[in-house]
Amino acid sequence: MYSSKLTWLVTGANSGLGLCIVQQALRQGHTVIATARSLAKFPESLRDAQNAHLFELEATSSAFIITKFVDDLVSRFGHIDVLVNNAGYGLFGAVESLTEQDIRRQFEVNFFGVLNLTKAILPHMRQRCSGTILQMSSCSGIFNIEGSPVYTASKHALEGLSEGLAQEVKKFGIRVHLIEPGYFRTGFVSSALETRKEGSWMTEDGYIDMKAYITDADGSQPGDPVKAAERIFELASLTGMAKGLQDEVRLVLGSDCLDMLEKKIKQYEKTVQTMREIAPSTDY
Template sequence: MNNASAAPAPARDRAPGRVWLITGASSGFGRAIAEAALAAGDTVVATARRPDVLEDLVAAHPDRAVAVQLDVTDTARIAAVVADTVLWYGRIDVVVNNAGMGLVGAVEETSDRELRELMDLHFFGPAALVRAVLPHMRRAGSGAVVQMSSMGGRFTFPGVGGYSATKFALEGLSEALAAEVAPHGIKVLIVEPGSFRTGFAGGGALRRSPALPAYEQTVGPVRTGLPDSDGKQEGDPDRAAAAILTALAAEDTPLRLPLGNDATDGVLASLESSRDEVLAWEKVSRGTGFNG
C-alpha cells in the first residue's frame, strides 16, 4: 500500500504492539529499524520518497506494515501523513526521523543551495514532523522521538562541515525537546552512528561539492575515502537497530547513543579535548566579570 489514502483503517485496539512512523525507511537504518520493530511484533508506517521499494516489507507483514509516500521537506505532506496514521491506528508511539543524505566539501566549496537543501532535509523536516506528532503523544501521556544524527553531530572534521552543521542543529533542538516533553511521559533518543554498511557512502545518498585545489590536502582524503569505504564499514545496521530498541526499552533511556567503535572512540576523545581546552582557558573565561 503505497498511498496514505489507500491504507487500512483498523481500530485503535487492533494495532499490534507499538505504532512506529519511520522516515527514510527504504534502506539503511530506516529499513533496519522497521524490520526490527516488525520482528518485535509492532506496527510500522514506513515512509519513503518511493514507497514501491518497500513492497516486500509490506508483503511480509500485511497486517502490521504499510508503505507511504513522504518527502520530509514537504511539510504539508508531513501533516497529512501524521493525521492519517492517527486515523488508522489511533496513535503514534514512536517516530523516527531517519531520512537523510551526505555532503562532502570544504566550507568554502559548499554553496548556499547545498546547505539549505541539507538543512531542510536534516533539520526543518524533522522539526516539522516532531511538531505534528507531539500533540498526539502528549494526549496519550507517552511516546518516543528517535532522531537519527551521526557521530558528526557531536564533533566534526574537514570536508563534512555542512553535514555536521545540520546534525549539530538537530541535536541542539533535540536536547531542549527532551527536557520539554519529559514531564509528558515522552522520551527523546539522539542516535549517533559511526560508519555502518547502509549505502550512505555510495550511490545517490552522498553528494560532493566541486573541489578547489586549495583544500586537496585537508578535504581530498575524505572526498575519495568516504565513497571507497562503502560496503567495507565495520557497523552492522541490524545490530544498530537492535541497540536502538534496547535503549528505548530501558527505564533510563539515554539522551544520546553513539553506535560503533569509531563513534564511541570519537565522542570520548572529543569530550576529553573539549574539557582540556576549557580548563586551559578557565582563568581567562572566569576573568570577564565586572571588578568589585
C-alpha cells in the same frame, strides 16, 4: 518497559539503517508505518510484510502537508508510539566549494524536515501522555570530521534541538533520544550521500580528497546495521541492553563513535583548563 506491541513511524525506511529498524520491529510483531520518497524504492519483501504499511513522504514537504499526513495516520491507526526520524543524507565537500542552495537543502532535509515531523506528532503524544521520538543523528553530531562541515552542522543543529526538546516534553511522558551511529555498512555512501561532481573536492588547493576517502571507506565500515537496529529497538521498548535508559538522551552506536565522543570530551577538558583564568576575568 513496554509489554504491549507498539506502532512505529519510520522515515527513510526503504534502505540502510531505516530498513533494518523496520525489519526488527516487524520481527517483534509490532506495527510499522514506513515512509520513503517513492513507494517504488521499498524492497519487495517489505511490501508483502504483515503489519507493514508503506507511504510516500518527501522530507522537504511543507509543515502543513506533514501535519496533515500525521493527523491522517493517527486517525487511521489510533496512535503512534514511536517516531524514528531517520530520513536524511550527507553533503560532503569544502565550505567554500558548496553553493548556498546546496547548504540550504542539507538543512531542509536533515533539520527542518525532522523538526516539522516532530512538531506534527507532539500534540498527539502529549494528549496521550506517552510517546518516544528517536532522532537519527550521527557521530558527526558529536565530533567534526574534515570534509563534511555542512553535514556536521546540520547534525549539530539536530542535537541542540533534541536536547532542549527532551527537557521540554519529559513532563508529558514523552521521551526524546538522539541516535548517534558511527560508520555502518548501510549503503549510506552509495545511495544517500550527496556529492557534487565538480568543484566539491578542490584537492588542488589543499583540501582533503573526500571523494577518494568516501570510496575507499565504503564496504569496510566497522558497524553492523542489524545489531544497531536491535539496540535502537531495545531503546524504544526499554528492553535488553537499554533497560533503565529512559533518561539517557544519547544512544552511542559503534566503537568508532565512542572513540570520537572520548576525543570530544578531552577537547572540552583542555578548553576548560586553558580558559580557567580567562573566563572569570570578565565577571563583575
